[in-house]
Amino acid sequence: MAIDGVQLLEHIQTPALIVSRGQVSFANAAAKALLGAHILGQDVRIAIRDPLAVSVILSESGGTAKVGGLSVGGSVWEIDCKPVGIGERLVTLYDLSVQVSVARAHADFVANASHELRTPLATVLGYVETLMNPKAGGDEATRERFLKTIRHEALRMQSLVSDLMSLSRIEAIKHEVPSETVDMVVLARETAGEFRTGGAVTVTANCEHAPIAGDRGQMAQVLRNLIDNAIKYGKPGGAVQVSLEATNTGWLLIAVHDDGEGIAPEHLPRLTERFYRADTSRSRAAGGTGLGLSIVKHIVERHRGRFDIASRPGSGTTASMMLPLRKD
The missing domain is CATH 3.30.450.20 (PAS domain)
Incomplete structure (x- = not known):
């Protein structure tokens, strides 16, 4: 040459x-x-x-x-x-590592989503076929018990489809930096007020207002997901604490803490993976889709923030995020 x-x-x-x-x-x-x-x-x-x-x-x-x-x-x-x-x-x-990794992740995602939908769908079909039998369908107690199971599984599928669509929308605009001004103290108090059952949700803040450049709908979704998780996996009727702390360095720390059993260390690095569950049976029984924390992570990253989960068995769990405060 x-x-x-x-x-x-x-x-x-x-x-x-x-x-x-x-x-x-x-x-x-x-x-x-x-x-x-x-x-x-x-x-x-x-x-x-x-x-x-x-x-x-x-x-x-x-x-x-x-x-x-x-x-x-x-x-x-x-x-x-x-x-x-x-x-x-x-x-x-x-x-070609990135392309291969993306293709593998896409294939895994489709396989996992199909599995997650197939399981409740099989349950629904099985119970419907049983109810079509005159002997089972004619028994009032059996029919009511089966219909409750069918409703539970149908709601699970509905939640899963909703979360899949939500994740798809978030990924479609993940490179668009949000520009709306969102007061996170006000939003946290409004969101906490939506939860009337499961235990007390308290909000504390070291400031009256904490404006960020954000998407109000997405940040409300983040808070709902984290508070809902804290209620589901905390002690029955236990307290959930939401704290907001504006720092002198221009960041806002938001933490959601529950008093539940906590999570074993080996699960922590994988909790934001799609469909990953630390406790599969408990998560499904509570109606979890395995996508909530993945949605949270994607939204926080779109807002140029950082998301973390800290937990220790017996000491509860704290989900926290750092978001840049709006300067103007």
């Missing part, structure tokens, strides 16, 4: 190699960062330890091949090889 061509390769961010008669004769900075500086002058079969990739690189016509684990475990790279002279090959490497 001409010298000016080699110089050009040195300045591109895509990892690139020139392989001459089976040896790496050139590697740009991106390739050295990926594979190590020692690959220069090395046999390509040692530099890239993948039989399929090596066979493509050493073939007469070149081609493409996918290689796993070049950078970190689980990463996926595409190797593109083109002949550029007698016994000389230009090899470029493209990181």
Whole structure:
């Protein structure tokens, strides 16, 4: 390859190699960062330890091949090889990890959503078929018990569809920075006032007003989700505390604390994953969809904030978020 061509390769961010008669004769900075500086002058079969990739690189016509684990475990790279002279090959490497990860996440999401809908739907169909039997359907007590179960499962499906649509809408506008002024102290008190059952919801604040640049509907949804979770998983009739603290550094800390059993440490990092539940049976019995905290996280991130969950078995759970206060 001409010298000016080699110089050009040195300045591109895509990892690139020139392989001459089976040896790496050139590697740009991106390739050295990926594979190590020692690959220069090395046999390509040692530099890239993948039989399929090596066979493509050493073939007469070149081609493409996918290689796993070049950078970190689980990463996926595409190797593109083109002949550029007698016994000389230009090899470029493209990181497909993000695309593969997104595709896998999408497939997992569809599978999980289908499973979550299939379970209550199977229950509803089973009970309806039983009620269609004159013996079961004619018994008043049995019919009432079955109808209550059908209603419960139908409401679960309705909640799941609603949360799926909500998550889809949030993701569609996640890159749009909200501009409406929302007073979080006022909104927290209004939202807490909506909860009349399950225990006392108290709101404390170190300021009268805490304006942020936000989407009022989405922030109300965040507070409802967190308070609802605190009531569901706190002690029966227990108190839920919502606290707001405006800091001198221009941030607003909002925390929702319950006095429930708490959550084991191994579950905490995964609680905002879609459909993840620390206690599957209890969550479903309470009508949870497994999407609430994922929705909260997406909304908080859209508002340029940070979301966290702290808990210890026997000491309750605190869900908190840091949001930037509006300066003007």
